[in-house]
Amino acid sequence: MLALDLRRSFESVGAYVFMATKFAQALTLAEHPDLALAVLEYRIADETTVTVGRRLEARGIPFLFYSAYDEMLEHWPDAVLLNKPTPSPILIEKAAALLRGRDRSPDVQLTAPPAYRLPQPNLLGVLP
Numbered sequence: 851m852l853a854l855d856l857r858r859s860f861e862s863v864g865a866y867v868f869m870a871t872k873f874a875q876a877l878t879l880a881e882h883p884d885l886a887l888a889v890l891e892y893r894i895a896d897e898t899t900v901t902v903g904r905r906l907e908a909r910g911i912p913f914l915f916y917s918a919y920d921e922m923l924e925h926w927p928d929a930v931l932l933n934k935p936t937p938s939p940i941l942i943e944k945a946a947a948l949l950r951g952r953d954r955s956p957d958v959q960l961t962a963p964p965a966y967r968l969p970q971p972n973l974l975g976v977l978p
């Protein structure tokens with residue numbers, strides 16, 4: 851999923867999205883006072899987002915990784931890692947779960963509009 855598709859998916863469920871394409875931008879956005887959650891790619895150009903993750907961690911901002919890499923598990927063994935390409939409804943649900951965990955509130959709900967929802971398999975794993 852391209853960054854713009856990811857952005858549109860989150861915006862479609864009411865999120866305001868900040869985007870960074872460079873490490874310095876990501877580090878700056880990690881300090882944003884309105885930041886509630888971050889979706890990180892582990893590598894930005896030739897750098898990793900370890901410093902960004904550490905800053906988010908220090909601020910108590912939940913984050914997940916959307917990446918083709920798994921090296922971040924060395925730093926965060928319990929991190930939520932979604933491999934590319936994970937469908938946007940799954941990303942949105944994992945983000946909502948992180949926010950619910952942070953706020954300890956069952957009222958946090960991000961749901962994808964029907965056009966983004968995946969068909970639900972029946973018990974045999976066959977699509978209806």
